[in-house]
Structure formats: structure tokens, C-alpha cells
Amino acid sequence: MGKPLEGIKVVELATYVAAPTVCRMMADLGADVVKIEGRGGDAWRMTAMGMTNSPADENPAFDVFNAGKQSICLNLKDPKGKEVFFKLLEQADVLVTNTRHQSLVKLGVDYESIKDRFPRLIYATLTGYGYEGPDCDAPGFDNVAFWSRSGILASLLVDAPGNYPLNTRGAMGDVTSGSILFGGVMTALYQRERTGKGDFVTMSLYNAGIWVSGGCMMMAEKPYSYPFPAPRFGNSNPMNLPYRCADGQWMRCTIFEYERYADKLFAAMGIADDIAALGITDMNSLTALSDRAGPLLERAFATRTAEEWLEKFKVLDIVCGKLNLYADVFEDEQALANEYIQSYHCLNGAERMITTAPVRLGSQGALKVGQPFAPGQHGEEILRALGYSDEDVAGMKTSGALF
Secondary structure, three states, X not given: OOOOOOOOEEEEEOOOOHHHHHHHHHHHOOOEEEEEEOOOOOHHHHHHHHHHOOOOOOOHHHHOOOOOOEEEEEOOOOHHHHHHHHHHHHHOOEEEEOOOHHHXXXXXXXXXXXXXXXXXXXXXXXXXXOOXXXXXXXXXXXXXXXXXXXXXXXXXXXXXXXXXXXXXXXXHHHHHHHHHHHHHHHHHHHHHHHHOOOEEEEEEHHHHHXXXXXXXXXXXXXXXXXXXXXXOOOOOOHHHOEEEOOOOOEEEEEOOOHHHHHHHHHHHXXXXXXXXXXXXXXXHHHHHOHHHHHHHHHHHHOOOOHHHHHHHHHHXXXXXXXXXXXXXXXXXXXXXXXXXXXXXXXXXXXXXXXXOOOOOEOOOEOOXXXXXXXXXXXXXXXXXXOOOOHHHHHHHHHHOOEO
């Protein structure tokens, strides 16, 4: 059986992570994706190499958001380069970009400028802060637009003397935003099947941060005004917090149904009498006395190793787990069994593990990761498929239209 997006053609005019995530997912599902890079390639290539201290031909932190695409290095400021771009769009179903709006306007490739020329095109953009408002043209990365401005980062802070905000990691807001935009693109493609018309699909890092924070934002809204950031134990359910075990490993349980699980948890931890002595009988009283109950749990967790607690809690059907490090996931049987990570080969032949798109279709099984590529690796092949001759290609290289 073929892949569900076979025959769909995508042009990616994007750098870094968020917008390329959309196209990586589409490529895994069978779409033909042409990535347009500038001179030297996507800036994320160098950033990613620095993250892993790896050579250019072994760049898994780049491949994880780009594998399976074709690359051409074009100069869109050159008339011939722009001509190639438009020829690609003539065949394309989707354009995905994170280029700032004012730059798109200067190039004459913003949505309003080209929508009539390409009426069936799905034009998808990913911005920092959206298309309206005072910061619509501001630059944005996920650590500021997604994590900081949305309230996520400050709210994760434990309110304690000498504490400081978390150091966010590895483009998580970008991947979240790109995954949401992927859904928007799929919706627009489905709508086009009914109407025959393309559409303009937008998503921003800031919007994604607000969306994933919906529950917490409703708690913080007046008149509820939940106090973020909160102390470790303070007006919250202490059964949902991380605790350090005897072996130094942190672990966490999650219990929302007090009547079903709490008594079993307290008995297993040997603190049932202490909890009862505090007058705790339900979730409301537990939350109100969390500053008293929390330290009891903290001391109890410290008496056994994480593995010992996991064995006890799993028998009781209590949701629990260790706080893994990223390196632990590569050896996690659950991740391997579901192919959440797969083996692949870098350009230099080195075998590495790579994360897979979080989409599972029963007809497809786990999606296979595509091939990595060098900047502009497929440029001449793409141009010939568009009808350009060898002489045309040579001329573009000379003029600077093709890098």
C-alpha cells in the first residue's frame, strides 16, 4: 500500500525547526518535499552541528527535522531564482514558510501577492507572534515566544528562595508549533478536496504556547487567580509531584481520583496513619493541607529506590514513572517496541538513532525515516525535472541564482 500523502508536492521556504517540522511529517507520510535553502544551507545546520559536536555529514540534530526532503539552494533575489521558485509552486500543493512577512512582501512572494496566480495552493506560515498586533513583525524563537511570553516558563518555577527559571531545551516549542500547523495544513488540503480552492493557514509560536497552557491559564484567570509560580507544597495535590528516592533517582506518581487510589498509595508507603492524623479524608482536605502531607510523602519516597517503588505502585495500578534523562530513552524497551525512535544512517554512513513522527495509521505501521541530504544536493535534478537544460543550470550557477 502506498503512503497517504503520495502525490502531494510541498515547497518548504523555511529555516530552523518549527516550519521544517511540518514538512518532515509530510515527507514521512509520502509527500514530495523540496526544501529551498540559501547559500551554505539552512542556518539550523550549523547550530545543530554545534549541539552534537559532529561534522557536517553527520548531523542528526538537523536530520531529525529534515530527513526525507530534497534540497535546492536558490537565490530568490535573483530573477532566475525567483522564476524557479514560481515553477515549483506551479506544481505544488503546499508552501510552508517561516520567513518574516516583510521579507516575503519585499520578494513579492507573500500570500496576497501570489494567491491569484496559484489559487489551489495551501500557503502555510509560522510566525513568532501572529499576523496582527504590535509585535506581528517581531522576530521570534521558541524560548521567548513559546516558553516565556506565554507564561509557561515563569509558571514552572518553584516559588522558593534562590530559585531561578528552567533552562529550556531543544526546540520543544518549535516542534509543538510545527505539529499543530501540520494539522492545519491537512485540514486545508481536505477542504480543498471539497472546494477546489487553496487557503492561507497560519500558526505562531506564541499561539502554541497559549494553547498548550489552556488549563493553567483558566486557573490563573480572574476570579480564580491560582498563584503561579507556586511553592513546592502549597494548595495543590502533593500526590502529583516528583520525589527523590533512596537511590537519588526522581520519580513521579499521578493521582486524581482520591477515593480510588489515595488510601492504597498511603498504605503502600507506610504513611496512612500519619495522613489520617492530619484529618485528611478527601482531595479537598489533602490539597488544603498539602504543606503538611507533602513532606510526609517526601520522607517516605526517600526510604526505597525508584525501582522498588515502581514495582509496588504498578501492582496497585497507580500511574507512576521515573524522571528519565534523554539518554535513557534510547534504551527504553517501550520506545523501541513502538518505534518511537529508529535506526538510520547519516550522510557519512554512521548509524544513529532518530525520533519518529508521532503519527500511526493502522494501514501504515510506524513511519520510516527518510534519507538525510547535503545543502543543494538535489538542485540540478530538480531543475532538470522543471525543464531546464544543462546550459540553463550552468548559467544559474554563474549568475548566482543557484548556489
